[in-house]
Amino acid sequence: MPEKVPILIEFPVDADFIPSVRKFVSESTLIEGFTPKFSYRTEIIVDELCNNAVKYGPSTPGSSIKIQCDFEPDTIQLTVQDPGGTPKDVQNLRKVIGTEQESRHFLGHGLEIVRMLTSGMEVTQTPNGETVIRVVKRRSQNIIDTLTE
Amino acid sequence: MDISSVELLTQTFDNMVVQGSYFVIIDLEGVDFVSSPAVGVLMGCRRRLIEKKGNLVLVGLSLHLREKLNLMGANRIFRYYNDVKTVLTDYRWEHDQMAQKMSLQVPANPGYVPAIRRLLSSVVLQKGYNRKDAFRIETIIDELANNAIEHGDHAERKFYIDFSLDRDKVELQVRNLTRGLDSSLAQQVKQKFENPVVDDDSIRGRGLALVKMLSSELRLDIDAQGTTVHVTKVRED
Numbered sequence: 001m002p003e004k005v006p007i008l009i010e011f012p013v014d015a016d017f018i019p020s021v022r023k024f025v026s027e028s029t030l031i032e033g034f035t036p037k038f039s040y041r042t043e044i045i046v047d048e049l050c051n052n053a054v055k056y057g058p059s060t061p062g063s064s065i066k067i068q069c070d071f072e073p074d075t076i077q078l079t080v081q082d083p084g085g086t087p088k089d090v091q092n093l094r095k096v097i098g099t100e101q102e103s104r105h106f107l108g109h110g111l112e113i114v115r116m117l118t119s120g121m122e123v124t125q126t127p128n129g130e131t132v133i134r135v136v137k138r139r140s141q142n143i144i145d146t147l148t149e
Numbered sequence: 150m151d152i153s154s155v156e157l158l159t160q161t162f163d164n165m166v167v168q169g170s171y172f173v174i175i176d177l178e179g180v181d182f183v184s185s186p187a188v189g190v191l192m193g194c195r196r197r198l199i200e201k202k203g204n205l206v207l208v209g210l211s212l213h214l215r216e217k218l219n220l221m222g223a224n225r226i227f228r229y230y231n232d233v234k235t236v237l238t239d240y241r242w243e244h245d246q247m248a249q250k251m252s253l254q255v256p257a258n259p260g261y262v263p264a265i266r267r268l269l270s271s272v273v274l275q276k277g278y279n280r281k282d283a284f285r286i287e288t289i290i291d292e293l294a295n296n297a298i299e300h301g302d303h304a305e306r307k308f309y310i311d312f313s314l315d316r317d318k319v320e321l322q323v324r325n326l327t328r329g330l331d332s333s334l335a336q337q338v339k340q341k342f343e344n345p346v347v348d349d350d351s352i353r354g355r356g357l358a359l360v361k362m363l364s365s366e367l368r369l370d371i372d373a374q375g376t377t378v379h380v381t382k383v384r385e386d
Contacts, residue, residue, distance in 0.1 A: 005257075012251070
């Protein structure tokens, strides 16, 4: 089976675009055969990551947020790239995301929800200084699904 | 922000107006009380700034402060923003007429067309265009996206949309990959685009005519890699 074509979205660092973009990504998951529950949770993830990108990213004209959605039969990988964040910010975020569950810091409500809804989360920085957050969501492998099944 | 700060506020505004600063952002993050005299001063200042074609907005209000100010009717006078960044973006949109751009790469799957329509129409609505304009833009993108999928190189399995909007117009480019289009076929396609003819007996072929009717400008470019349709739609309200 040929590899699925990823969806790429680039939009301004402007909160006005987020409701439309998150809805589009969530509809895409339905088109790709995921359930409405999966789709709704994907929307929450995109909303949180994009709002963080707008909040912490620069507001210089022309700056943009890039989202890539890679679909596999049972997973979606979401990558959100924004122009914000110093190397120290990225290091802090990486440290917090990567810490063992027992001793990790509270990320803030939004990122904690993202963590609960996904199977993996990582943050990196491009050579140009852009912050990249990558999350993987599987069809049914997260705390909330376990609790509600 | 109580009665003791009223005099300082007034003085600060007077200085700003003298210096020609007519757009003012009041950052109320961390402020949990604003007295009615202070609100009165802010309203007066806003009035003066409006006369100079400026404005005064409030940012960073807590829920508690927002409720208190709304009881005083401040929400009928002032626009509230979550943060300074949002104000600046809004300002550039309104006053600098800055164009904002989106781009998409989407699988060449007709199932995506309704979602793309909804994406672009909701963006223009969010940016203040009216429903009539949003519906027309949806109609245009529907036709162009379906054409891009139908006539693109199926081996590529994707197509591209670039979308730019400012206060006055929307510019749309829909591109697919159509390798191997020879020059005479390319010419035929271009001719059909520029002069769409509606055949009364045909069940198809009306889409391009409709797009041309709804657009302010329509242009087709064909190169060795692909076909790009350019549409400009001027805001009508």
